[in-house]
Amino acid sequence: MSAFVLGGSAIVPSLLLLxxxxxxxxxxxxxxxxxxxxxxxxxxxxxxxxxxxxIQGLLRPWLSGMWRQAWLEALFVAAIPEEVFKFLxxxxxxxxxxxxxxxxxxxxxxxxxxxxxxxxxxxLYVSEGGMGVALARALSSVPAHAFFGVVMGAHTGRxxxxxxxxxxxxxxxxxxxxxxxxxxxxDAFLLTRSGFALLMPxxxxxxxxWGRGLYKRLQAEQVRVVPVVTEQILVPEWMRAAGGMxxxxxxxxxxxxxxxxxxxxxxxxxARTWWSWLKLxxxxxxxxxxxxxxxxxxVVVSEWKTPWDLAELLTFVVSFLLVGLPAxxxxxxxxxxxxxxxxxxxxx
Numbered sequence: 001m002s003a004f005v006l007g008g009s010a011i012v013p014s015l016l017l018l019x020x021x022x023x024x025x026x027x028x029x030x031x032x033x034x035x036x037x038x039x040x041x042x043x044x045x046x047x048x049x050x051x052x053x054x055i056q057g058l059l060r061p062w063l064s065g066m067w068r069q070a071w072l073e074a075l076f077v078a079a080i081p082e083e084v085f086k087f088l089x090x091x092x093x094x095x096x097x098x099x100x101x102x103x104x105x106x107x108x109x110x111x112x113x114x115x116x117x118x119x120x121x122x123x124l125y126v127s128e129g130g131m132g133v134a135l136a137r138a139l140s141s142v143p144a145h146a147f148f149g150v151v152m153g154a155h156t157g158r159x160x161x162x163x164x165x166x167x168x169x170x171x172x173x174x175x176x177x178x179x180x181x182x183x184x185x186x187d188a189f190l191l192t193r194s195g196f197a198l199l200m201p202x203x204x205x206x207x208x209x210w211g212r213g214l215y216k217r218l219q220a221e222q223v224r225v226v227p228v229v230t231e232q233i234l235v236p237e238w239m240r241a242a243g244g245m246x247x248x249x250x251x252x253x254x255x256x257x258x259x260x261x262x263x264x265x266x267x268x269x270x271a272r273t274w275w276s277w278l279k280l281x282x283x284x285x286x287x288x289x290x291x292x293x294x295x296x297x298x299v300v301v302s303e304w305k306t307p308w309d310l311a312e313l314l315t316f317v318v319s320f321l322l323v324g325l326p327a328x329x330x331x332x333x334x335x336x337x338x339x340x341x342x343x344x345x346x347x348x
Contacts, residue, residue, distance in 0.1 A: 013138040014119040016287070017146045021111050023338060026222050029108055030099050037094060037109050041116020044085040045124075048117075051081045066192050074187035075180075082117065083179045086149060089113040090156055091172070103157035104218040110153020111146050118145035144186055144204055147211035152179040154214035182207045273341050283334025290327040 018038070022028070056077050063069045094100055094109045122142060126134040155175025162168040182203065189199045 013142040014115045018115045037112045038116040040089045041113040042120045045120045048081050052077050070188045070191035075184040078187045079180045079183035087176050104222050106153035106157020110149035114145045114149025147207045148179040150211035279337030283330045286330030
């Protein structure tokens, strides 16, 4: 199996999920802070791995019985160390940044840190297990990590702007505790190495459903940040006080005029048109389909018996022709949908 195939299959799912989350943010975050948060998520893999080995050694005398071993390893060896370190990135690094200026930012940075961690973890697992592991993790583990981060980040975002100390602590505990509980349940069913592993998709569904609900609520509350446009108009001060420029009032030369007055012009509230939503839908579905085709192409081409070790070159050429060009087109459609068209909302 070529390094190109394995590397791409390990990295692409995380990057696609991250791009999807960032593209739906009305007020984009600074790229430098996003990159640093992602890299911190990658960096914590090292200390987390060392801590997990130490904890596993301490728990070895109690690792007996299918359920006891599965839950102890899932909770103390995997869920708690990984989610606590992700929380440290979110709370210890991003929390005080000026760019963290609305609750939805918690989701963005939480998912970014989680996907940074998932990317390196995925590379390690795929390099050892091959393409089968890459496909399984692309459909389960990577989305799970992303939505663990969404659940944690949504509560952290709420806590960031809570005025009550007790409410802030409660939200932080719910975010961290919820991510740990979901992560532990996800891993525990897999670690039974029995038919109970079939319950893992149920946990994944609950995780995605809960995280998506939190994300949608925060997104609905998000206010687009727009600059206030001003214009200088020569008007009498009494006209502005009496009703502004929207009313035609008679001129009274006996009243004093203040000269130039700066009047703010409020930007109109805009709503997406059906054409904009259609472009977003087509672009999103097309990109998702292209990602699945890319994985299938990598699997098929890697099995070809080619002379002179041409599998890597063939993978690149076939992927570009079958996936790269259509994906670029769908990306342009999706980006066009993000930009509009918009129409002014009707006042009720």
